[in-house]
Amino acid sequence: MFRLNKLTDYGIVLMTSIAQHPELQNARDLAAASQVPLPTVSKLLKELSHSGLLVSHRGSKGGYSLSRSPQQISVAEIIGALEGPIGFTECSVVAGSCDLEPSCLVRRNSKVISLALLGALENLTLGDLMQPMELAGLKPRSNIVSTINLISGGVQ
Amino acid sequence: MFRLNKLTDYGIVLMTSIAQHPELQNARDLAAASQVPLPTVSKLLKELSHSGLLVSHRGSKGGYSLSRSPQQISVAEIIGALEGPIGFTECSVVAGSCDLEPSCLVRRNSKVISLALLGALENLTLGDLMQPMELAGLKPRSNIVSTINLISGGVQ
DNA sequence: ACATACAGAACTAAATTAGTACTGTATCTC
DNA sequence: GAGATACAGTACTAATTTAGTTCTGTATGT
Numbered sequence: 001m002f003r004l005n006k007l008t009d010y011g012i013v014l015m016t017s018i019a020q021h022p023e024l025q026n027a028r029d030l031a032a033a034s035q036v037p038l039p040t041v042s043k044l045l046k047e048l049s050h051s052g053l054l055v056s057h058r059g060s061k062g063g064y065s066l067s068r069s070p071q072q073i074s075v076a077e078i079i080g081a082l083e084g085p086i087g088f089t090e091c092s093v094v095a096g097s098c099d100l101e102p103s104c105l106v107r108r109n110s111k112v113i114s115l116a117l118l119g120a121l122e123n124l125t126l127g128d129l130m131q132p133m134e135l136a137g138l139k140p141r142s143n144i145v146s147t148i149n150l151i152s153g154g155v156q
Numbered sequence: 157m158f159r160l161n162k163l164t165d166y167g168i169v170l171m172t173s174i175a176q177h178p179e180l181q182n183a184r185d186l187a188a189a190s191q192v193p194l195p196t197v198s199k200l201l202k203e204l205s206h207s208g209l210l211v212s213h214r215g216s217k218g219g220y221s222l223s224r225s226p227q228q229i230s231v232a233e234i235i236g237a238l239e240g241p242i243g244f245t246e247c248s249v250v251a252g253s254c255d256l257e258p259s260c261l262v263r264r265n266s267k268v269i270s271l272a273l274l275g276a277l278e279n280l281t282l283g284d285l286m287q288p289m290e291l292a293g294l295k296p297r298s299n300i301v302s303t304i305n306l307i308s309g310g311v312q
Numbered sequence: 313a314c315a316t317a318c319a320g321a322a323c324t325a326a327a328t329t330a331g332t333a334c335t336g337t338a339t340c341t342c
Numbered sequence: 343g344a345g346a347t348a349c350a351g352t353a354c355t356a357a358t359t360t361a362g363t364t365c366t367g368t369a370t371g372t
Binding site (some may be wrong): 001002003004005006008009012013015018020034035059064077081083084085086087088089090091092093100102104105108109110112113115116124129130132133134135 | 157158159160162163165168169172176190191193209235239240241242243244245247249255256259260261262264265266267268271274276280284285286288289290291
């Protein structure tokens with residue numbers, strides 16, 4: 001299934017939960033609120049903190065808070081922090097990961113799709129996730145595809 | 157890493173390869189052309205055939221061909237055939253897969269993002285992959301996000 | 313001083329992915 | 343119609359990744 005890891009999903013839930021409370025929150029409370037096991041929450045918060053998305057405070061009354069406003073933290077950053085680079089295929093992210101790179105006809109296009117996907121997730125922020133979203137009517141060839149043109153006959 | 161499985165990637169390469177040759181192609185030739193091991197190619201072609209994207213022909217001079225024109229086969233279908241449903245998170249695809257569904261604040265939005273992602277990949281076809289694509293300048297809040305509006309204050 | 317809470321590292325178990333092997337059946341060629 | 347070719351189907355194994363745990367250490371507020 002083409003989807004995020006469970007842990008990354010938890011991470012997004014945790015980040016949203018932190019964003020919704022102005023005060024510092026510790027791992028135990030976040031675990032209770034999210035229903036995710038404490039050791040797992042702890043591990044995720046450490047990783048998010050290590051990536052600079054959260055600021056940690058030790059000691060009693062310690063906890064975590066966002067390093068920036070929710071509007072300035074993209075979903076792409078959260079994903080990047082917890083499961084590494086975003087891409088459509090491995091070869092479009094990790095150079096040299098595939099033996100047939102030179103001859104592969106699809107690789108160049110995979111890279112284009114990856115960039116479109118990344119761009120979309122960079123424009124989606126934690127601030128967006130905090131409010132209910134809705135899907136506008138999908139026009140044919142909209143979305144990712146709208147940002148991709150065919151070189152031959154494309155609109156440029 | 158948020159990306160397709162290797163096998164799905166191979167599958168897309170194989171489908172593109174088949175699309176580029178009008179005549180029937182057998183598993184052995186496709187394996188040679190793609191550099192993917194024959195047993196793996198064989199398995200993938202079976203799955204794609206089973207999902208109705210390829211038509212198979214037995215016997216000597218047999219092989220596989222596309223069941224429809226490349227313009228009528230979406231990348232979403234290929235992914236769906238090889239790794240199941242497309243989604244952003246598991247809970248937005250498989251109902252009841254998460255214990256905290258009722259209380260989760262993010263789930264509804266995950267579903268919206270999933271639909272946007274799915275819509276984008278449904279509009280991207282094998283025909284597109286056969287030609288070199290290029291990325292148009294990414295405008296702020298374009299792509300997936302452009303199809304999502306915030307209920308409060310959204311453009312509707 | 314002491315309890316609290318994060319930091320870091322190492323480890324285990326479960327699940328998924330990737331790849332293989334083998335038997336069966338349809339079909340074309342000669 | 344005999345035989346080679348090539349797909350169909352199933353079951354299996356190995357490798358990798360993901361998920362979750364445990365333990366020791368260190369900073370900080372009361």
